[in-house]
Amino acid sequence: MTIQSKDGKITSIIGNACPKGIKYAKGEFINPLRILPTTVKVIGGELPLVSVKTKKAIPKRLLLKAMVEIADIEVEAPVKIGQVIKDDLIGTGVSLVATRNIKRVDSNLRS
Template identity: 40%
Template sequence: MEVQFKDAKQGDMKEIICVICPNSCKLQVFKDKKGEVQVEGYGCTRGIQYGEDEYTAPKRTLITTVKIDGGELPVLPVRSKVAIPKEKLFKAMEVANHVTAKAPIKMGDVVIPNLLGLGVEVIASRSMGKKE
């Protein structure tokens, strides 16, 4: 048995699994008669926002590593401070793959100041000392 993905484009209503937390609430998102996006099935208010965003413009946090010069390890884990449009993830990866950080670095230090001109910072996920 292969899991079939529901084609979200069919019909107006989308079934979206909320991934904000492990509760995995099953949201039903649709446009009402006035054309406004409605979310049902949420467990908390963050689910409403997620359902709306996922329906209109899905976003994901960029999570990857960048090269680091002189660090205890050759790579440094980084993340975008806020989520970016889902379809820009691979473009963002290309940018991250050409960035080199410099040790020592502290968690939260900005590694990429303005990712793809989106006004989003990419920050270090950990501190890393210089290799002795």
């Protein structure tokens, strides 16, 4: 698919296989969006990190800003799939959610 533009405006879109392609291409040109997958620190868990992702796509230009905010997040175990880790990530209105379960480990147990 090819987008032709002039002065920052789309003049034509060619090569799309269906009407959805035009909508997608316009979105990618005007305001590209991405789901952000990453990890967050876990306190007291069987693993030190839990995988997370944004529940919806956020503007691509905000990915680095989101990662800076996410870097400071720590979550207490246990963690459940789908658990909201952070509401309204960087003011986007989009939640950051866990994508796996992490069990709590009792640190008082001795081997």
